[in-house]
Amino acid sequence: AGAEVVEVSLPHMHYAVATYYLIAPAEASSNLARYDGVRYGKRVSGDSLIDMYERTRSEGFGLEVKRRIMIGTYALSSGYYGAYYLRAQKMRTLIREDYQKAFEACDVIATPTAPTPAFQLGEKVDDPLQMYLNDIYTIPANLAGLPGISVPCGLTEAGLPVGLQLVGRAFDEKTLLAAAHAYEQLRGFEMPLPGVEQ
Amino acid sequence: MTTQFETVIGLEVHVELKTKTKIFCGCSTQFGAPPNTNVCPVCMGHPGTLPVLNREAVELALKAALALNCRINQDCKFDRKNYFYPDLPKGYQISQYDQPIGEDGWVEIDVNGERKRIGIVRVHLEEDAGKSMHAPDGSHSLVDYNRTGVPLIEIVSKPDIRSPEEARLYLEAIRSIMQYCDVSDCRMEEGSLRCDANISLRPVGETKFGEKTELKNINSFRFVQKALEYEVQRQTEVLSSGGSVEQETRRFDEATQTTVSMRTKEEAHDYRYFPEPDLVRLRVDDAWLARVRESLPELPLQKRDRYEREFNLPAYDAGVLTSDIGVATYFEAVVAAGADPKAASNWVMTDVLGYVNAQGRSIQEAPVSPAQLAGLIAEVNKGTISIKQARDVFKIMCETGKDAPTVIREHGFEQISDEGALAAIIDEVIANNPKSVQDYLNGKEKALGALVGQTMKATKGKANPAVVNKMILERIGK
Numbered sequence: 001a002g003a004e005v006v007e008v009s010l011p012h013m014h015y016a017v018a019t020y021y022l023i024a025p026a027e028a029s030s031n032l033a034r035y036d037g038v039r040y041g042k043r044v045s046g047d048s049l050i051d052m053y054e055r056t057r058s059e060g061f062g063l064e065v066k067r068r069i070m071i072g073t074y075a076l077s078s079g080y081y082g083a084y085y086l087r088a089q090k091m092r093t094l095i096r097e098d099y100q101k102a103f104e105a106c107d108v109i110a111t112p113t114a115p116t117p118a119f120q121l122g123e124k125v126d127d128p129l130q131m132y133l134n135d136i137y138t139i140p141a142n143l144a145g146l147p148g149i150s151v152p153c154g155l156t157e158a159g160l161p162v163g164l165q166l167v168g169r170a171f172d173e174k175t176l177l178a179a180a181h182a183y184e185q186l187r188g189f190e191m192p193l194p195g196v197e198q
Numbered sequence: 199m200t201t202q203f204e205t206v207i208g209l210e211v212h213v214e215l216k217t218k219t220k221i222f223c224g225c226s227t228q229f230g231a232p233p234n235t236n237v238c239p240v241c242m243g244h245p246g247t248l249p250v251l252n253r254e255a256v257e258l259a260l261k262a263a264l265a266l267n268c269r270i271n272q273d274c275k276f277d278r279k280n281y282f283y284p285d286l287p288k289g290y291q292i293s294q295y296d297q298p299i300g301e302d303g304w305v306e307i308d309v310n311g312e313r314k315r316i317g318i319v320r321v322h323l324e325e326d327a328g329k330s331m332h333a334p335d336g337s338h339s340l341v342d343y344n345r346t347g348v349p350l351i352e353i354v355s356k357p358d359i360r361s362p363e364e365a366r367l368y369l370e371a372i373r374s375i376m377q378y379c380d381v382s383d384c385r386m387e388e389g390s391l392r393c394d395a396n397i398s399l400r401p402v403g404e405t406k407f408g409e410k411t412e413l414k415n416i417n418s419f420r421f422v423q424k425a426l427e428y429e430v431q432r433q434t435e436v437l438s439s440g441g442s443v444e445q446e447t448r449r450f451d452e453a454t455q456t457t458v459s460m461r462t463k464e465e466a467h468d469y470r471y472f473p474e475p476d477l478v479r480l481r482v483d484d485a486w487l488a489r490v491r492e493s494l495p496e497l498p499l500q501k502r503d504r505y506e507r508e509f510n511l512p513a514y515d516a517g518v519l520t521s522d523i524g525v526a527t528y529f530e531a532v533v534a535a536g537a538d539p540k541a542a543s544n545w546v547m548t549d550v551l552g553y554v555n556a557q558g559r560s561i562q563e564a565p566v567s568p569a570q571l572a573g574l575i576a577e578v579n580k581g582t583i584s585i586k587q588a589r590d591v592f593k594i595m596c597e598t599g600k601d602a603p604t605v606i607r608e609h610g611f612e613q614i615s616d617e618g619a620l621a622a623i624i625d626e627v628i629a630n631n632p633k634s635v636q637d638y639l640n641g642k643e644k645a646l647g648a649l650v651g652q653t654m655k656a657t658k659g660k661a662n663p664a665v666v667n668k669m670i671l672e673r674i675g676k
Contacts, residue, residue: 027475030280033289034243038341053282076280076470085472 003179008102008109012094016140019095021132022075022088023143028065029072035060067128096144103169108179111137113150113163141167149180152191161191203399203437205430206407207359211372212350213382214326214390215258221325221349222249222292229388233342241347243287248476255323255349256299260482260490262351262381263300263321265497266372272482274299276323276474281467284341285328293352295471298322299480305355305375306499307367308517316368317356326350329389345389351381357396357407362426369393369419370521374498378523386418393422398443399433408433409442413457415449425450428457501526509539518547524561525551531568537575545571549592565596574602582606583613584663615662617669620653623661624669627652635674646670 037043037056044059046052061069075084102109114134124130141148146167153164164183168176220227223240240247263270277295300321306313326348331340353372359365373384373391384391398410411429416422428450433443448457496504498520505516519529525546532542550571554564566574574595578588583606594605606612614620627649628635634652637645646667653666 026472030278030290030470030472033280033282034245034287036282036284036289038284039242039287040244049284073470076472078468078470081470081472 003182006106008105010095010098010102010109010140012091012098013136013140015091016095016143017132017136019088019091020135020139020143021071022084023092025068025072026075026085026088027072029069029076032061032065032069064128092143095140099140099144099146099167107168107172107175109167111165111167113137113165117156117158117160117162137165144170146170147173147176149176151180151183151187152189153183153187154189155192159192201438202402203434204402204404205360205362205426206357206398206400206410207362207365207426208357208396209355209359209365209368210394210396211353211355211369212326212392213262213353213372213376213384215255215262215349215351216380216382216390217252217254217258217349219252219254220347221252221255221323222347225347227348229390231344233340233344236344237346241287242343243289249292249474251477251480252349256480256482257490258349258379258381259299259321259323259351260487261379261494262353262376263303264491265375265379265381265494266300266303266305266318266321266353268300268303268318268321270300270482270487271297272484272487273297273479275479276477277471278474279324280470283327284339285330285343285346287328287343287346291325291327292474292477293324294322299482305368305371307364307371309361309364309367314364316358316364319354319356321351321353324350324352357398362423362430365395365426366419366423369422371498374521374523378495378498395422395426397426397429397433399430399437408437409445411443411445411457412447413450414447414460417452421450421452424455425457428455432457495523498523505539509533509543511539511543515540515543515547519543522561528561528564528568532572532575535569535572537572538579541575541578542571545575545592549589553596565599566592570595570601577602577606581613581615581662583611584659587611587613587659611660613662614657614660615665617665620657620661620666620669623656624653624666624673627656628670628673638674 035041035057036053037060042056042060044052044055046055058066074080075088099109115136116134138148138150146169148165148167150163150165152161154162156162166176166180166183168179214227215221217227219225220241223238225238225241226236228236240249260270274294274297276292278290279293279295280290282289298320301319303318303321304315305318306315308314326345328341328343328346331342333339355368359368369391376382376384376391382390386392393416395413395416396410397413398408400406400408411433413425413429416425429448436443447460449460450456451458502513502516502520505511505519506513509516511519518525520526528550529542529546532546533539537545550561550564550566554561557563574588574592577583577591578585583591591602591605591609591611594600594609595602598605600608631649631652634645634648638649649670650663650666653661653670654663
């Protein structure tokens with residue numbers, strides 16, 4: 001299809017997960033504050049305002065949400081903001097700059113979509129960090145505000161699907177989608193449907 | 199020897215901007231609407247809603263900051279101030295933390311005849327919260343979200359204020375400037391101007407600040423002064439007896455005219471400020487800033503100084519006339535219509551303001567127009583009527599809306615200045631009041647007034663007093 005493959009370097013990429021998991025929970029801790037039982041949604045009565053807030057939010061939020069709210073609140077707290085949220089935002093700028101530099105040498109960046117094939121449902125749910133590490137390839141694009149797409153590119157020996165991620169320049173979905181389409185056409189890969197006799 | 203203490207006061211003033219709609223959504227900002235009728239998903243903090251900045255709010259904030267002599271931060275941003283309270287739908291207030299729209303300004307006040315500058319640390323934009331009403335028995339609270347999202351500017355003064363009286367003067371100056379710029383109505387009773395005070399004392403000569411108390415819930419300018427006076431006394435007593443002032447927040451209790459502790463420093467919030475991710479940075483270009491600067495009116499103090507200079511008005515008059523832009527505008531129109539400034543000043547301050555104030559209305563609603571007032575003053579100058587008669591004419595003008603010449607004609611107010619017409623009456627008065635005549639001839643000047651008075655009575659107030667005075671003197675010889 002006329003594409004040329006070059007190697008590019010994104011030197012700050014190994015900080016991306018840590019960066020994201022400071023910024024996103026921090027903003028979520030603030031965004032989720034509106035779920036207080038006052039104006040809409042679930043409300044659990046309490047014997048004071050604070051009691052109502054605590055009961056409503058304890059019963060209303062699931063484990064992962066609570067986890068992120070706590071991480072996020074911590075990262076924004078007085079005395080910690082500079083070390084966590086602010087630093088993460090600065091790292092985010094470096095990650096964006098990595099991409100800007102890389103896009104001087106290419107138009108689309110290819111990586112695996114995930115570091116491992118799919119694991120069993122519930123297999124890692126008790127290990128949040130392990131769960132977060134699945135996002136190492138997809139998170140950087142979110143931080144940099146870039147469009148990304150995942151295209152099926154094959155199966156493992158065990159028959160599990162593998163994805164190829166393509167990331168393009170900001171607002172350049174046109175090039176990205178064209179590249180994804182061209183790959184899909186060339187690869188000619190037929191994704192077997194689960195549970196269907198081949 | 200007892201230590202003398204110096205009072206140090208800083209004020210935080212919140213001013214509601216008079217935009218048509220709220221700062222981040224299209225809801226009306228109209229005061230007095232039924233509860234929870236000027237609301238929408240955005241200002242109610244419903245899931246998935248996003249703020250969109252109201253340009254007019256920025257325009258008014260710029261105007262206010264410029265009028266307060268601030269340096270404008272042409273590239274600034276918004277931040278989230280996070281805390282939980284039922285009147286704050288999103289659980290955070292969108293405000294400005296470290297990059298406010300205006301910084302380093304000042305305002306001038308006249309204290310004891312001296313002009314003094316009070317510094318302004320910052321002016322920033324933020325959204326208002328809702329209004330809570332708590333049931334007296336504590337069983338429940340009600341929240342009205344009409345006010346949520348109304349644009350505010352917060353004006354923070356430097357701790358340059360040195361007395362409760364200066365604090366009141368500062369507030370009056372702020373209100374005046376905001377009204378002049380048409381930025382806000384600044385009505386404390388409607389909540390469009392709110393004030394919190396910070397006060398501390400320190401030994402005279404000390405440069406370090408003492409422990410400060412924050413005062414809240416002060417609902418009028420008068421109470422600001424009272425609350426601060428109480429605090430000066432309270433803190434003086436604490437310090438004089440060897441104690442130390444606790445850093446705390448106190449609320450002013452109107453019933454007892456005292457301040458009561460609300461919370462101590464340990465219970466203070468951590469607001470976890472961070473830049474508002476849902477809004478881009480605010481960039482004010484040079485052209486916009488220049489346009490706003492151009493639109494600034496002549497400010498209260500400038501106008502006051504000009505009235506003293508150009509119209510030769512005493513400081514008191516100039517102060518009263520310029521304290522409200524409506525009054526100043528009215529007064530200037532009366533002068534423009536030809537009236538003498540001092541006469542116009544007297545009539546506006548006493549009669550016009552007296553009338554509208556008694557009716558609880560503003561000068562814009564005065565039934566007598568500036569041109570009509572100028573017409574009345576002209577009739578007095580021409581000698582058609584006396585000042586005393588003019589007061590009566592004015593009342594009738596207020597009631598009927600008719601102009602001076604018409605009222606004078608219809609009610610027969612014309613002053614009698616014709617000596618021929620007065621001669622007979624004056625002769626009769628002199629004949630009937632021999633004692634007064636004798637008293638006058640014996641040196642009692644006031645007796646002349648009695649004779650004039652009798653003449654005025656006989657003519658039902660229509661005789662020209664100056665002419666009467668002259669004619670009586672001609673007759674009784676001195």
